[in-house]
Amino acid sequence: MSTFRVRRRIEIDAGHRIMTHGSKCRNLHGHRYVVEVECEASHLHPSGEQTDMVVDFGFLKDEMMRLIDAPCDHGFIAASADAELLALFAPVGGGEAWVQVLRDTVAAQGAALTTDTRMGTKLYVVPFQPTAECLAKHWFEVLVAPVRKRSDATARLVAVRVWETPNCMAEYAPA
Numbered sequence: 001m002s003t004f005r006v007r008r009r010i011e012i013d014a015g016h017r018i019m020t021h022g023s024k025c026r027n028l029h030g031h032r033y034v035v036e037v038e039c040e041a042s043h044l045h046p047s048g049e050q051t052d053m054v055v056d057f058g059f060l061k062d063e064m065m066r067l068i069d070a071p072c073d074h075g076f077i078a079a080s081a082d083a084e085l086l087a088l089f090a091p092v093g094g095g096e097a098w099v100q101v102l103r104d105t106v107a108a109q110g111a112a113l114t115t116d117t118r119m120g121t122k123l124y125v126v127p128f129q130p131t132a133e134c135l136a137k138h139w140f141e142v143l144v145a146p147v148r149k150r151s152d153a154t155a156r157l158v159a160v161r162v163w164e165t166p167n168c169m170a171e172y173a174p175a
Contacts, residue, residue, distance in 0.1 A: 006055060016028075039055050045151075060150075
């Protein structure tokens with residue numbers, strides 16, 4: 001069976017740390033992430049705005065910018081379990097109550113975005129260590145429904161790839 005595949009990339013700059021890492025990734029650092037999504041379809045749109053397309057590249061960009069760039073670019077991505085790091089971001093007087101609100105939001109929604117931080121910086125909190133592997137899975141999960149909807153159910157999201165460096169990439173593609 002033949003399939004058509006399309007890919008779209010964006011780049012974001014974000015900081016993170018892997019609190020359990022035994023080496024330098026335990027330190028605060030940042031990356032110029034490249035995030036690529038891959039979609040496939042068994043047929044192209046027969047008519048309408050997306051005629052002869054799997055999904056419009058502009059639609060993919062819109063969703064990637066809304067769901068990845070907007071909450072994460074020029075911000076910090078943190079694990080909800082990283083108490084030491086969250087304490088650094090907590091606003092003066094916020095303390096444990098502020099951290100608990102973030103953790104409750106992560107538990108209910110899968111992530112939490114705030115700029116109510118000590119320095120007014122963007123903080124995106126996730127329920128996992130912010131490794132490239134886990135970010136690829138997370139961004140797959142937040143994109144799968146919007147891609148289906150924007151393509152009128154023609155396209156299927158098949159993979160998300162996250163490069164931390166030009167030489168290091170992780171991919172999530174469910175079986």
